[in-house]
Amino acid sequence: MTTLSTLTPSGQALSGPRKPHVQKRDWTGWKFIAPFMVVFTLVLIAPVLYSIYLSFFKEQLVGGNSFVGFANYGQALTDPQFWESMGRVTLFFVVQVPIMLGIALFAALAIDSARLHLSSFFRIAIFLPYAVPAVVATLMWGFMYGTKFGLVGNLNDFFHLAIPDPLGSSWVLASIGNIVTWEFIGYNMILFYAALRVIPTDLYEAASLDGAGAFRIIRSIKMPALRPAIVIGGIFSVIGSFQLFNEPSILQSLAPNTISTYFSPNMYAYNLSFAGQQYNYSATIAIIVGLFTAVIAYIVQNSGSRKEV
Amino acid sequence: MKAPHSTRKALRRTAVVVATGLALSMSLAACSGSGTGSTASSTASAADITAALNEKSTITVWAWAPAVEKIAAAFEKEHPNVTVKVVNAGTGNDQYIKLQNAIKAGSGAPDIAQIEYYALPQFALSKSLADLSAYGFDSYASEYTDSTWGSVKLGDGIYALPQDSGPMAMFYNKAVFDKYGLTVPTTWDEYVATAKKLHEANPNAYITNDTGDAGFTTSMIWQAGGQPYTTTDSTKVSINLQDAGSKKFADTWNTLLSNDLLAATPSWSDEWYKGLGDGTIATLNIGAWMPGNLESGVKEAAGDWRVAPLPTYTAGDKASAENGGGGDAILEQSKNKLVAAGFLQYMNEGAGTQISIDAGGFPSTVADLNSDAFLNATSDYFGGQKINQVLVQSAKDVVPGWSYLPFQVYSNSIFKDTVGQAYAAKSDLNAGLTAWQKATADYGNQQGFTVTSK
Numbered sequence: 001m002t003t004l005s006t007l008t009p010s011g012q013a014l015s016g017p018r019k020p021h022v023q024k025r026d027w028t029g030w031k032f033i034a035p036f037m038v039v040f041t042l043v044l045i046a047p048v049l050y051s052i053y054l055s056f057f058k059e060q061l062v063g064g065n066s067f068v069g070f071a072n073y074g075q076a077l078t079d080p081q082f083w084e085s086m087g088r089v090t091l092f093f094v095v096q097v098p099i100m101l102g103i104a105l106f107a108a109l110a111i112d113s114a115r116l117h118l119s120s121f122f123r124i125a126i127f128l129p130y131a132v133p134a135v136v137a138t139l140m141w142g143f144m145y146g147t148k149f150g151l152v153g154n155l156n157d158f159f160h161l162a163i164p165d166p167l168g169s170s171w172v173l174a175s176i177g178n179i180v181t182w183e184f185i186g187y188n189m190i191l192f193y194a195a196l197r198v199i200p201t202d203l204y205e206a207a208s209l210d211g212a213g214a215f216r217i218i219r220s221i222k223m224p225a226l227r228p229a230i231v232i233g234g235i236f237s238v239i240g241s242f243q244l245f246n247e248p249s250i251l252q253s254l255a256p257n258t259i260s261t262y263f264s265p266n267m268y269a270y271n272l273s274f275a276g277q278q279y280n281y282s283a284t285i286a287i288i289v290g291l292f293t294a295v296i297a298y299i300v301q302n303s304g305s306r307k308e309v
Numbered sequence: 310m311k312a313p314h315s316t317r318k319a320l321r322r323t324a325v326v327v328a329t330g331l332a333l334s335m336s337l338a339a340c341s342g343s344g345t346g347s348t349a350s351s352t353a354s355a356a357d358i359t360a361a362l363n364e365k366s367t368i369t370v371w372a373w374a375p376a377v378e379k380i381a382a383a384f385e386k387e388h389p390n391v392t393v394k395v396v397n398a399g400t401g402n403d404q405y406i407k408l409q410n411a412i413k414a415g416s417g418a419p420d421i422a423q424i425e426y427y428a429l430p431q432f433a434l435s436k437s438l439a440d441l442s443a444y445g446f447d448s449y450a451s452e453y454t455d456s457t458w459g460s461v462k463l464g465d466g467i468y469a470l471p472q473d474s475g476p477m478a479m480f481y482n483k484a485v486f487d488k489y490g491l492t493v494p495t496t497w498d499e500y501v502a503t504a505k506k507l508h509e510a511n512p513n514a515y516i517t518n519d520t521g522d523a524g525f526t527t528s529m530i531w532q533a534g535g536q537p538y539t540t541t542d543s544t545k546v547s548i549n550l551q552d553a554g555s556k557k558f559a560d561t562w563n564t565l566l567s568n569d570l571l572a573a574t575p576s577w578s579d580e581w582y583k584g585l586g587d588g589t590i591a592t593l594n595i596g597a598w599m600p601g602n603l604e605s606g607v608k609e610a611a612g613d614w615r616v617a618p619l620p621t622y623t624a625g626d627k628a629s630a631e632n633g634g635g636g637d638a639i640l641e642q643s644k645n646k647l648v649a650a651g652f653l654q655y656m657n658e659g660a661g662t663q664i665s666i667d668a669g670g671f672p673s674t675v676a677d678l679n680s681d682a683f684l685n686a687t688s689d690y691f692g693g694q695k696i697n698q699v700l701v702q703s704a705k706d707v708v709p710g711w712s713y714l715p716f717q718v719y720s721n722s723i724f725k726d727t728v729g730q731a732y733a734a735k736s737d738l739n740a741g742l743t744a745w746q747k748a749t750a751d752y753g754n755q756q757g758f759t760v761t762s763k
Contacts, residue, residue, distance in 0.1 A: 061435055148574065253575065
């Protein structure tokens with residue numbers, strides 16, 4: 001909104017009262033964005049529309065294809081497996097995201113504080129896991145989680161501990177949360193750190209002249225400046241949580257009985273279409289999850305920017 | 310002043326976008342709707358096949374069995390006009406996904422595909438595979454073992470030629486048995502007793518590993534005489550995973566599971582290979598294709614392993630089952646079925662079978678199984694034991710009458726959600742089997758089958 005309102009006056013000034021070419025359409029703008037629009041239509045809009053189209057049909061191994069209206073949506077909304085998976089990723093989002101963003105925030109503030117020796121080393125070291133592909137990271141953690149020959153097994157043997165199986169059914173979600181946190185702290189830290197770097201240093205000088213300590217500066221200058229970055233990090237995390245797929249999908253081969261085919265909504269959709277050939281129902285699930293994610297992301301964005309005013 | 314104009318523009322813009330999107334999706338849908346365009350499937354004679362092989366042609370084969378490349382090379386030497394492109398499109402389920410997608414898309418499927426026995430009904434009943442009776446292949450019935458021929462003969466049609474087979478046997482680590490003074494069990498009761506004795510002697514050692522595997526469970530039910538799946542008229546399915554055979558297996562396995570006598574190590578994992586090597590997994594009840602995997606994957610236990618017949622439920626009984634193995638099928642989509650038939654016959658009925666055996670495959674052809682060279686082959690890895698004698702006997706003892714579901718691939722994919730949960734909780738496997746049956750029946754009904762769940 002703010003950007004629009006600043007533009008309007010100058011726009012009016014340019015159009016002016018004299019030139020009367022009212023109806024002639026100018027396609028220049030369209031020509032400039034045409035390459036983008038073509039790609040955007042092909043890779044984003046068309047698949048989404050196609051999925052919506054698919055979700056109104058039902059194709060069976062016996063009986064062929066038929067139009068079913070909203071029947072797939074009705075089925076999804078009463079599907080206990082779907083809601084179980086949604087519940088699981090919601091829990092994941094509620095617990096894992098605050099922990100991850102909290103640690104990332106702490107790391108960004110610590111590195112920005114200028115009291116840390118080797119701050120650039122820490123910056124790279126914390127960021128490095130983000131450069132490790134999720135598949136590799138999961139495999140690596142999967143081996144460490146092993147209770148027989150993995151790190152957990154070694155610790156148990158060496159210290160005569162009884163660490164519970166990280167891939168057992170009661171711990172597996174936390175174990176996945178740990179992997180995801182490890183992967184994405186660095187990314188969020190960089191996001192926050194970049195936001196901190198653009199704060200003009202004279203604000204700090206002014207604050208310290210006024211007698212503000214480090215924590216007062218964090219509370220009154222840094223945190224308000226960080227709010228947009230935190231909102232962005234939050235939105236990415238919402239999307240990441242609801243689209244949880246790589247980590248459980250790979251750990252499944254190590255813990256087949258604790259990670260079901262409907263562990264996360266994405267895994268459910270994947271298995272429905274690729275193991276069960278239920279493309280229509282799978283598309284329905286995908287659309288519902290997409291809408292759900294958009295709503296949550298909107299709420300996060302809204303609550304973040306409302307405080308700003 | 311400008312507002313109404315721009316909204317109209319925006320509206321028109323959205324309309325254009327929506328229209329293009331719709332048009333696109335329509336055309337995509339048109340692609341997927343066409344399905345399998347079946348070509349003329351009148352009977353062809355051997356002469357027709359020979360004639361086709363003399364013309365210039367190319368066929369594509371999707372297979373992961375390592376022998377297929379070598380067989381294709383040998384075939385091309387004999388038929389220089391034919392080019393056989395062998396593509397490894399993934400193993401098992403990975404390949405079925407791609408195959409299913411190509412079938413749905415109406416193009417892109419190979420001429421020949423390797424399909425395991427358990428997955429064959431799914432592709433055959435959806436009319437994606439050519440009936441090989443059209444090429445006179447039904448006359449090969451007596452050349453294959455009953456169990457493998459039974460797996461490719463679905464209804465009145467022949468939908469694949471068997472390649473390898475996996476009659477089950479008990480592979481055991483003799484060094485471990487000797488160390489703890491165990492005798493080789495011949496019944497499942499003895500097996501459970503041996504499991505207890507071993508685990509008491511060494512708490513780290515287990516009689517076997519099992520974290521729940523659909524293929525293993527169905528094979529074990531097969532051996533116990535269960536016939537949980539029956540399909541009539543290709544769409545009427547009945548499922549009973551609580552029939553006498555299924556219960557027999559589940560009850561025996563419950564004893565092992567509830568007493569913590571099964572290693573919770575997933576098969577084919579690193580830990581599994583380590584366990585097979587260091588003696589903490591003492592036996593494997595598995596298909597006859599296992600020797601090659603032991604030799605290459607568990608080198609440190611060379612000389613320790615032996616093969617014995619699968620234990621039975623009644624002393625003195627002879628009963629076995631197939632575990633894994635598969636054949637090769639011609640896709641209905643293929644535009645070159647005569648050439649494909651020629652290659653298929655060469656690969657699985659002709660000279661190809663020996664190449665497959667040399668590459669470590671366990672044959673399904675009676676002549677190869679009963680040849681002196683095969684029966685008397687000794688293996689250093691197995692301490693000089695003539696293991697094929699045990700394995701071939703197992704092929705003869707396979708319990709007849711088994712069939713898989715026409716949607717077994719999906720059913721197996723949700724095994725971990727149901728029976729797997731019983732494994733994880735070490736609770737009653739019968740309850741897990743019942744849950745599996747229910748989920749499978751639900752899927753079948755949704756897919757338009759008429760499923761009776763007993």
